[in-house]
Structures are given as C-alpha cells and as structure tokens.
Amino acid sequence: MKITIHSEQAASKWTPRHRFTHRRSSTAVVLGTGLGALGLLVSACGGSTPSSATSGNTTTTSNSIPTTINMAYTAPVADQLLPLIAKQAGLFAKYGVNVNITYLSATAALDGLVGGKIQMSVFDSPEPEVAVAAGQQIKWIAEWEHHANLYLLGGPGITSVKDLAGKAIAETVAGSTTAVLTQVALNQAGVLSSAHLEPVGNVGATLSAFLAGSVQATIAGPPNQTVLLSKVPGSSILVDYTKSFPWVGGGLAASTAWTSKNVAATVDVVKALQDAVVYFKSHEAESVAVIEKATHADSANATAGYQAMLSIIDATSSIVPSVTVETDVLKAMAPVSPATAKLTGASVIDTTYAQAASKG
Structure with a gap:
C-alpha cells in the first residue's frame, strides 16, 4: 500500500521489512558545544542505535498473566515515558504484571508488534494510523495526551x-x-x-x-x-500544537492478536498506566528523575519537559482512547496521507481495556 506524503522526500511502502516511517527522534543528547552551548536539547535521528527487543518468555493462554510483557517506547521524550515512570513507581508490580520496557525506533517497534517480539509500544500519531492503513493488526489501547507537545x-x-x-x-x-x-x-x-x-x-x-x-x-x-x-x-x-487540532501526543498501541488472547494482563497494564497519570501529577521530583535519566537531559531541561507534559495531560480527560479525537486526527492527516482517509476513528482504537481498567 503506497502512502503519499507531500514532501521533497517521497515516502515508501511500509511493510515489516520495508519501513515507511521515521520517528521525530531516536536518541536524545545534550551537546557540550554548538547547539548544546545554546541550551538546545537535540533528539537526533540516526544517533545511537536503540537496543533491540527480546521476545521474552510470554504466555499466550487466553486471559492468563504473561511472565513478561515486552513493551517499547519510541522517542526519548517526556511524553513517551509514562510506562517507565509507572515501572519505577512499582505500579506494574502492584497489578502483578512484569513489564520489560525497551527503547526502539518506531519502525523497529512496528516490526516488533507485527512479528511478536514485543506486545505493546508507546507512540504518537501518525505511526499507528499509517500501520493500520497498511493492514497491520495494531490498535491504540490507551492515550494520555490528546495534543502534540510541539x-x-x-x-x-x-x-x-x-x-x-x-x-x-x-x-x-x-x-x-x-x-x-x-x-x-x-x-x-x-x-x-x-x-x-x-x-x-x-x-x-x-x-x-x-x-x-x-x-x-x-x-x-x-x-x-x-x-x-x-x-x-x-x-x-x-x-x-498543544492547543490546536487534536493529536495523539502520547499513547500505548498493541498487537490485537496478542491482546485478544491476554485480556486480563492487558487490562492490568492499562490500570497501571491509569495510576501512573495520577502519580505523575503528584510526584514531580520522581517523574523528573525518570525523564532526566531516559533523555540524558539536565535537570532544568527535564523539569521543562515535565511541565510541558503535565499541561497536556491535565487537558486530557481520560486514558480511554477517544473516537472523537482519532476522527479528528485522521481528518487532519487525510490530505497529506491519503491512505489513512479510508479509516474511521473506531478502526484504529480499542477502548475495551481502558474502559475495564477505569471500572477498577
């Protein structure tokens, strides 16, 4: 399926072996000279190579709790670090799930979801939408930011x-x-x-x-x-963009083949993330420490990232994926990514797990 992007660099067809999309960042470093001397935090595509996900020991019996759930995040920016904050706070352990979190590029994460090496990954739009348009069995299962932090x-x-x-x-x-x-x-x-x-x-x-x-x-x-x-x-x-048209600025997407066979575990993961939103709002120092470590930012930049993320999270009413928001995202994308125009908001989200998590 050809994805058309209006740019001087043409997009290519996305398949698990032939990547279409590139993330807005692949590693974050603060340079000691040049841009770093100006106080700029540089997230450089083509920097250090993200680590590879391992398949882990996962159980796929319906509604059983896997020994390990392999999860990725795809950019070392504050908006994507809610699972790391949840893990640091012991929130996954609270619900009896062991989550292994790995940093991968977005294309590697999409490949991992399709190939079964990982079960879930943090993204922002447009990666999951483009993947669904290409026929991949992936859906948003939780969203904590409904605007882009840009x-x-x-x-x-x-x-x-x-x-x-x-x-x-x-x-x-x-x-x-x-x-x-x-x-x-x-x-x-x-x-x-x-x-x-x-x-x-x-x-x-x-x-x-x-x-x-x-x-x-x-x-x-x-x-x-x-x-x-x-x-x-x-x-x-x-x-x-923090106040303009709706956009999934931070959320969790998952393999539908895996979640359908591991309903209880998926709900427990979303419960932990739901708790993590509350924790994030009330534990600034602990959250900033996670951001600082993951992004290699100094304390001032990590704090700025926290504050910016906090303002968007505060404006997002629920972790349940929103059909309305996704419909707006697809509407905005359609002129520049025609293949996604055929999608509906409901076709790229699954509210089942977040709704169950919200009920306790």
Missing part, C-alpha cells in the same frame, strides 16, 4: 502560516511526526503546494537551519522552542 516556529518577518508560501521549512524526514504536523498546518492554511519542505535528516539539523536563517520555519518541542525564540530575534510561534 510548536511550529516562524522566522523574522513570518507572522502566520500563510506567510510560508514560497518559503523554506525544515523538517526531519518524510513521514515523521514533525513532518506530518508541518504539512497539516500548511494544508490548513492553503500553502502546502507552494511552501518548500526541506528534509534535513534530524532534529539537530532543523534547529541549526533555523538558527542560521537558511529556513524560515521549523517545528520544535520543549525546551528547544523557547531557546530558538530567544536566539532568533523576530521569530514567533505560528502554531501551538
């Missing part, structure tokens, strides 16, 4: 998205979260066909391009957007 920034003289007609915009790679969100904003403003999208490879390169003035816009997340605004006089926020 900002589209414009350089000097750019005061609206419409001003980006004919202008250069830095994106990481075609199909990434940041690329798709940029394209959605451009399409809504009616300038997608005239703007010049520049796939520069990784987040560090997008930040450098914006600082140098070689592009007039790019997307950045906490704390980078604040640093860029202070370092580029006349720059401004064009789109605040």
Whole structure:
C-alpha cells in the first residue's frame, strides 16, 4: 500500500521489512558545544542505535498473566515515558504484571508488534494510523495526551502560516511526526503546494537551519522552542500544537492478536498506566528523575519537559482512547496521507481495556 506524503522526500511502502516511517527522534543528547552551548536539547535521528527487543518468555493462554510483557517506547521524550515512570513507581508490580520496557525506533517497534517480539509500544500519531492503513493488526489501547507537545516556529518577518508560501521549512524526514504536523498546518492554511519542505535528516539539523536563517520555519518541542525564540530575534510561534487540532501526543498501541488472547494482563497494564497519570501529577521530583535519566537531559531541561507534559495531560480527560479525537486526527492527516482517509476513528482504537481498567 503506497502512502503519499507531500514532501521533497517521497515516502515508501511500509511493510515489516520495508519501513515507511521515521520517528521525530531516536536518541536524545545534550551537546557540550554548538547547539548544546545554546541550551538546545537535540533528539537526533540516526544517533545511537536503540537496543533491540527480546521476545521474552510470554504466555499466550487466553486471559492468563504473561511472565513478561515486552513493551517499547519510541522517542526519548517526556511524553513517551509514562510506562517507565509507572515501572519505577512499582505500579506494574502492584497489578502483578512484569513489564520489560525497551527503547526502539518506531519502525523497529512496528516490526516488533507485527512479528511478536514485543506486545505493546508507546507512540504518537501518525505511526499507528499509517500501520493500520497498511493492514497491520495494531490498535491504540490507551492515550494520555490528546495534543502534540510541539510548536511550529516562524522566522523574522513570518507572522502566520500563510506567510510560508514560497518559503523554506525544515523538517526531519518524510513521514515523521514533525513532518506530518508541518504539512497539516500548511494544508490548513492553503500553502502546502507552494511552501518548500526541506528534509534535513534530524532534529539537530532543523534547529541549526533555523538558527542560521537558511529556513524560515521549523517545528520544535520543549525546551528547544523557547531557546530558538530567544536566539532568533523576530521569530514567533505560528502554531501551538498543544492547543490546536487534536493529536495523539502520547499513547500505548498493541498487537490485537496478542491482546485478544491476554485480556486480563492487558487490562492490568492499562490500570497501571491509569495510576501512573495520577502519580505523575503528584510526584514531580520522581517523574523528573525518570525523564532526566531516559533523555540524558539536565535537570532544568527535564523539569521543562515535565511541565510541558503535565499541561497536556491535565487537558486530557481520560486514558480511554477517544473516537472523537482519532476522527479528528485522521481528518487532519487525510490530505497529506491519503491512505489513512479510508479509516474511521473506531478502526484504529480499542477502548475495551481502558474502559475495564477505569471500572477498577
């Protein structure tokens, strides 16, 4: 199935062996010179290679508790670390499940779900939606952020998205979260066909391009957007995705083949994540410590990540996946990813487990 993305770098067909999508980040480092000296936290595609998931010893008898549930997260950013926070707080153990959490790229996580090496993974849109459109048996089973924790920034003289007609915009790679969100904003403003999208490879390169003035816009997340605004006089926020159109900024997707055979264990995982949302809100120091360790950020940047995530979690009413939100996500994606236009909100979510978890 061909996925069309409007970018100078064409998207390729996604299969377990032929990857379509690239994450907005694959490893986070704070550089000691260059961008790091400016206080920028760089999540670089093509940095250190994420570890591989192991199949573990899992039981697939219906409604039995597996010895180990293998779970991944796909970006070292605060929004994706709720399972790590839950594990650190002993919340999975509270419900009698042993969860092994591994950092993988999004493509490796999708392959792992399809191949059975992992059972669940944290994503943000558009990866699960694109995978479902390609025929994969994956669904969202929990969502804790219904907006993206990102900002589209414009350089000097750019005061609206419409001003980006004919202008250069830095994106990481075609199909990434940041690329798709940029394209959605451009399409809504009616300038997608005239703007010049520049796939520069990784987040560090997008930040450098914006600082140098070689592009007039790019997307950045906490704390980078604040640093860029202070370092580029006349720059401004064009789109605040934390408050704009709905988007799954953090959630858990799972193999439907596995969850259907392990209902009780799946519910218990979601119960732990539900508790983790409450824990996250009331345990800032402990949560920041997990963020700091996983992202290799300093305390100030980890705290900024926590605060940004907290504001979005506070605005998300329930961990139960939302048909309304997913319908809005697919509507936003359709012009830039036509293959997803055939999907419905209900086709990419399964509310069964989160609803059961909410009942106690």
